[in-house]
Amino acid sequence: MNKIVSTLGVMATVAYSTTVYADEIMSATDNWNQIEQRAKGQTVYFHAWGGSQEINRYIQWAGKQLKSEYGVTLKHVKVTDIAETTTRLIAEKAAGKDSEGSVDIVWINGENFRSLKNNHLLFGPFTQSLPNWQYVDKSLPIDVDFSEPTEGLEAPWGVGQLVFIHDQKTLHNPPQSFSEMLSYAQAFPNRLSYPRPPEFHGTSFIKSLLIELTNNSPALSKPVSNDDFQTITAPLWAYLDKFHKVAWRGGKQFPAGTSESIQLLDDGQIDLAITFNPNAVFSAQASGKLAKSTKAYALESGALSNIHFLAIPWNAHSSAGALVTINFLLSPQAQSRKGDLNIWGDPSVLSSQYLTGSAKHTQQFKSVDEPHPSWQTALENEWLKRYGN
Structure with missing residues (x-):
């Protein structure tokens, strides 16, 4: 050295x-x-x-x-x-x-x-x-x-927080939970998506979803075990099976990351972009990537934070x-x-x-803690098995 x-x-x-x-x-x-x-x-x-x-x-x-x-x-x-x-x-x-x-x-x-x-x-x-x-x-x-x-x-x-960006002119009342997000996607097909795991923002999306679906199970703060994983994640895969059917491009294609997500929002192809910076909307507006009518928000339960x-x-x-x-x-x-x-x-x-x-x-939202890091790899591997192809 x-x-x-x-x-x-x-x-x-x-x-x-x-x-x-x-x-x-x-x-x-x-x-x-x-x-x-x-x-x-x-x-x-x-x-x-x-x-x-x-x-x-x-x-x-x-x-x-x-x-x-x-x-x-x-x-x-x-x-x-x-x-x-x-x-x-x-x-x-x-x-x-x-x-x-x-x-x-x-x-x-x-x-x-x-x-x-x-x-x-x-x-x-x-x-x-x-x-x-x-x-x-x-x-x-x-x-x-x-x-x-x-x-x-x-x-x-x-400090990072997982938040969503919407255009207030086209979506005045955005979904306040993942449950509402699924209902919105079913009512308006092809308008929502998330980046493809294991890209960081995509993995963060499914972790946040899992936290909501399990009411932030205490098991998520501990190292993952095979038995826990199968039981605890069952609602996650059931949700994603439904969501993908009505997601952007039928859940067969996903944005590469937050930059493409923001571009798709600006192009009018999707209604929610995703970012891990609660203030990204301001720099995107300043550089002309997003309209001034766009706004970042966190779900009612808070924002996954680290x-x-x-x-x-x-x-x-x-x-x-x-x-x-x-x-x-x-x-x-x-x-x-x-x-x-x-x-x-x-x-x-x-x-x-x-x-x-x-x-x-700079604005920050109510924080939601990250799961134990072992859940990340397990979730990414299972997501790729189920939806990677």
């Missing part, structure tokens, strides 16, 4: 047992200054979802700032599903590539974090040693990710540059721009007193 600062005795390990303690990485401002010096000239490969122009432009802006202020070159490696990166890192581990890795930062949450953590593929803990950690809102659920303890191995980056995170692989080539990048992305400057309703509108993980502009007032 590329050691961050050799004089600090940084123990960025190949596999952590309780890994590298933050005070061993950096314990004072002087140490951080050395890390910034080490980061100069490094190229940081940032694996992040590339399905949103607004997000891609924001990362481009961050790259320019990092180059100007710290001499760090940020390369956005656009992925359609971060599981691709997880698979790559597992392959590097199997091949014994414990240094000079191809990934320096990964944008993750939930199942992928659990997989990386369990396979000892993460550097850290590092979060509390970041200078900008002081600005993070500690009242947010930043210590767990889909019920998995984060243990300082990933830094919170933003924090999304940034992590550093155990074998990152540019670990110093990765630390400097994540620290910058947690700065009031970067978080205020990310939360700007006309740019990304992603709700910030910083306390609002440190934010400026519209980022101080």
